Amino acid sequence: MESTFKSNLKAWLYLLPALVFLGVFMIYPLVDVFIYSFEEGYNSASQTSFGTGIYNYSYVLHDPYFLQALKNTLILVAITVPTSTILSLLISLGLNKITKLKELFQTVYFLPYVTNTLAVGLVFMILFKKTAYTDGLVNLLITAFGGKSVDFIEGPYWAKMMVLCIYTIWIVMPFKVLVLTSSLASVNPIYYSAARVDGTSNTRIFFRITLPMISPMIFYLVITGFIGAFKAYSDAVALFGTDLNVAEMNTIVGYVYDMLYGDSGGYPSYASAAAIILFTIVLTITVINLLVRNKSNLVQK
Amino acid sequence: MANNHEYDEISKSAKIKDIAGKTVTYILLSIWGIIVLFPFYWMILTSFKSYSSYNSEFVPKFYPVSPTIQNYIDAFTTVSLSRYLLNTAIFTIVTTAVMLVVTTLAAFAFARLKFKGKNIVFVLFLALMMIPNELVIITNFVTVTNLDMRNSFPGLILPSVASVFYIYLLKENFEAIPDNLYYAAKVDGTSDFKYLVKVMVPIARPTLVTIIILKVIECWNSYVWPRLITDDPKYFLVSNGIQEIRENGFGRENIPAMMAAVVVISLPLIVLFLVFRKTVMTGVSRGGTKG
Numbered sequence: 001m002e003s004t005f006k007s008n009l010k011a012w013l014y015l016l017p018a019l020v021f022l023g024v025f026m027i028y029p030l031v032d033v034f035i036y037s038f039e040e041g042y043n044s045a046s047q048t049s050f051g052t053g054i055y056n057y058s059y060v061l062h063d064p065y066f067l068q069a070l071k072n073t074l075i076l077v078a079i080t081v082p083t084s085t086i087l088s089l090l091i092s093l094g095l096n097k098i099t100k101l102k103e104l105f106q107t108v109y110f111l112p113y114v115t116n117t118l119a120v121g122l123v124f125m126i127l128f129k130k131t132a133y134t135d136g137l138v139n140l141l142i143t144a145f146g147g148k149s150v151d152f153i154e155g156p157y158w159a160k161m162m163v164l165c166i167y168t169i170w171i172v173m174p175f176k177v178l179v180l181t182s183s184l185a186s187v188n189p190i191y192y193s194a195a196r197v198d199g200t201s202n203t204r205i206f207f208r209i210t211l212p213m214i215s216p217m218i219f220y221l222v223i224t225g226f227i228g229a230f231k232a233y234s235d236a237v238a239l240f241g242t243d244l245n246v247a248e249m250n251t252i253v254g255y256v257y258d259m260l261y262g263d264s265g266g267y268p269s270y271a272s273a274a275a276i277i278l279f280t281i282v283l284t285i286t287v288i289n290l291l292v293r294n295k296s297n298l299v300q301k
Numbered sequence: 302m303a304n305n306h307e308y309d310e311i312s313k314s315a316k317i318k319d320i321a322g323k324t325v326t327y328i329l330l331s332i333w334g335i336i337v338l339f340p341f342y343w344m345i346l347t348s349f350k351s352y353s354s355y356n357s358e359f360v361p362k363f364y365p366v367s368p369t370i371q372n373y374i375d376a377f378t379t380v381s382l383s384r385y386l387l388n389t390a391i392f393t394i395v396t397t398a399v400m401l402v403v404t405t406l407a408a409f410a411f412a413r414l415k416f417k418g419k420n421i422v423f424v425l426f427l428a429l430m431m432i433p434n435e436l437v438i439i440t441n442f443v444t445v446t447n448l449d450m451r452n453s454f455p456g457l458i459l460p461s462v463a464s465v466f467y468i469y470l471l472k473e474n475f476e477a478i479p480d481n482l483y484y485a486a487k488v489d490g491t492s493d494f495k496y497l498v499k500v501m502v503p504i505a506r507p508t509l510v511t512i513i514i515l516k517v518i519e520c521w522n523s524y525v526w527p528r529l530i531t532d533d534p535k536y537f538l539v540s541n542g543i544q545e546i547r548e549n550g551f552g553r554e555n556i557p558a559m560m561a562a563v564v565v566i567s568l569p570l571i572v573l574f575l576v577f578r579k580t581v582m583t584g585v586s587r588g589g590t591k592g
Contacts, residue, residue: 007414007415007416008416008417010414010416010493011410011414011415011416011419012410012416014406014407014409014410014414015406015407015410015411015422017402017403017406017407017463018403018404018406018407018463018468019407021403021459021460021462021463022426022429022463022465024444025437025441025444025459025460025463026429026432026437026463027429028440028444029436029437029438029439029440029441029444030432030436030437032439032440033436033437033439033440036439036440090329091330091333094326094329094330095330097322097323097326098323098326098327098330101327105330105334106582107575107578108334108337108338109333109334109337110574110581110582110585111337111338111341111571111574112337113518113585114518114570114571114573114574114581115522115567115570115571116521116522116539116540116543116566116567116570117522117524117540118522118524118539118540118541118543118544119539119540119543119562119563119566119567120340120344120563120567122344122543122547122559122560122563123340123341123343123344123560123563124340126343126347126556126560127340127343131554133355133356133357133358133359134356134358134359134360134361135359137343137361140360140361170336170337170340173337175585178582178585178586179586182586227433231433231435233525234524234525234540237524237544241544241547241548242544242548253435253525256435256439257525257528257529260438260439260442260529261442261528261529268439268440268442268443271439272439275435275436275439276436278433278435279433279435279436282433
């Protein structure tokens, strides 16, 4: 009896640091964020509130800044997730076709992963920005091909959105290419040999063998891509600066932080409500993805 | 032999098709390579141009006409770049070290020790993996503010030292170590802690390295939490530092000097990556999520 007690105690001691940190910085906040989100008129100075209700949610959902952030985030997700997934699939297919220089290409493609998003964002900014001195390299290219130059950083909405999408795709590609390339390489070559003996065309091989074999990985990338894109924030800051509301380029996560801190901050209740709305959206999309996948699996069987 | 001749023809045309296909592949892969590398090239190039020559080039030149290291000197003297770098290095090293200890102890308890309530606690741990940072950061901000830990290293570090995912990853690895080793060590009178340090940690080294790499990348790039918790530039990390440099830095819009700062900030992780290329790439494909 004594020894079980002792070994129990010892195990809990090993767990203690993790439990303390997770308790203080994860479990307690998780409960607290829901409480915050239902407390109306919470004042962080006096730590008092008028009452409880869903006012915070209704405020957030009617706030034009939130709606702008929601719209931006949805556009970003809708453009970057499919584009980056398809592009990374094509690149991985290409990588798996070659042997010479393959490692060099892989190393180069991985570089954006190990860069500081804020720092390299500045490079994208100067490439796209129009200043008094120069139109920027991208605009010079556009005019060289007969187009009209446009300020991508402080100009029209679509131009800013385009730069944000391009930068986001540039940032997320390394992970996708890495994962898909190793996934493609792990397909047993015997399937391909068998198909070739039967004289199967390349397109057919791709859709009948390659794609089904790596579909779990693509599916994983789509889900993580959705989640990542919904949480976009620092890429936007890197390009347009910290005042994203003025730039009309805020994202949902950016809205949460602006509500919490900074010139427009001091409203943890609104921030909490917005964070929970974001979490609900992401969770819903993940569940829908899982359902679709299970259904398509059933159809195949 | 007519048949043989026909075979030669077919294999010849197949070979030509193959070579053509390969060439196209190489060209397309190179295009993507250029797209990836160009921003790096541009930031290095710009960082060596002088302020006046950068601003006088309406059509930017693809090579520096009279390369200068003045921008690098400016980056270290007129703004506090070296302080930002030092802060980030301290933050990264301390966070990673504390996280390793916490993770190893917890993973050991789950993998090796027997205790009441283990399964329930572990399931709760797994459930926590689904909680996004954005949801808990609001209260953490309030907690750290109330504890008076804003603008301090403990405030920066403490919230990110416990990671459920890494505990899970290491626990799986620990469990793969055969039980016999443990019993043999017990017979020899080795204590649990000594067994953990002398046997399990060395065996699980690859996983520990993976965790370290992922954490170091995460720390070096972390932006949101440091931004919330520090407003005193003395405690800025590089991400906030570069933002500060951009908004209030070199006075005028000194883009070459800004690019020098960007190069300095980007260099440590890139060097680390080029040295430990294989380990980093395996590590990220095992547990990375960015993107």
